[in-house]
Amino acid sequence: MLTSQRKNLILDALQRDGQVLAKPLSEAFGVSEDTVRRDLRELAAEGKLQRVHGGALPSSPAVANFAGRQAIGSEAKAAIGRAAARMIAPGQIAFIDGGTTAIQLARHLPADLRATIVTHSPSVAVELAAHEALEIVIIGGRLFRHSMVTVGAAAIEALGHIRADLYFMGVTGVHPEAGLSTGDLEEAYVKRALVARAAETIVLASSEKLNAASAYMIAGIDAASTIIVEKGAPGSTTAPFEALGVTIERA
Structure with a gap:
């Protein structure tokens, strides 16, 4: 699975469930938790989610001036x-x-x-x-x-x-x-x-x-x-x- 595909699935899950956890995602994608954590870090850097211990939550959209x-x-x-x-x-x-x-x-x-x-x-x-x-x-x-x-x-x-x-x-x-x-x-x-x-x-x-x-x-x-x-x-x-x-x- 491509990185872009994983990221889209993570965002879909976040919108559907309100939170995501790294371990279940790694099992679902067949990749390591480190790989999922890297995806989460990159998505957080793009302002698309807020990382928390063990996973992520939806990020607030209130970032404009x-x-x-x-x-x-x-x-x-x-x-x-x-x-x-x-x-x-x-x-x-x-x-x-x-x-x-x-x-x-x-x-x-x-x-x-x-x-x-x-x-x-x-x-x-x-x-x-x-x-x-x-x-x-x-x-x-x-x-x-x-x-x-x-x-x-x-x-x-x-x-x-x-x-x-x-x-x-x-x-x-x-x-x-x-x-x-x-x-x-x-x-x-x-x-x-x-x-x-x-x-x-x-x-x-x-x-x-x-x-x-x-x-x-x-x-x-x-x-x-x-x-x-x-x-x-x-x-x-x-x-x-x-x-x-x-x-x-x-x-």
Whole structure:
């Protein structure tokens, strides 16, 4: 069997089963595990999967830059943002993450909402500037341009002094076993700090991020009380999370 054929079969299995393991693949292909691991390494380098111990998971598609991602799945993101905005009650303190879906959340907040929004996203802060009833707290740090958020020790230190009712998390991967993940180490640390300082974490995830994984784990899936997905997200993709007790909100 040619290398290209093996790789196509690996990707087919990944799409069908949600994960692949090196040992069963080597037996099915009649090659060594080292050969399969090499295939997995090469596919990972091409951004087509995320390697994990013993095999691989689907890779998150959220690799474009911030401007490029704004045009991807814009209707779904708008619907998710609209549903998330309805969850913030007057008087609450809410963390809003960075990312293109978080921008949609900010755009759909009611103009008369009286609440406190804490964000490490300059883009979200600017989006909310016209909301005179909102108290807006901006967390500083080093700007991570891919997501247009601040990261680093300064951001984490500032978050340690705030307790929020809700945290609206953006992710690049949501997987029942691999948990919540993102593609940058420092961003993962900041998101972890946000989870620790909020009473409830709500994940904003368009369907292409479900059952996918990125390199840096934020937390286990049990950190999320709710995952908001677009209305058309297939039941087969959300069922594993519901089985674990996570509420699925369809926008």
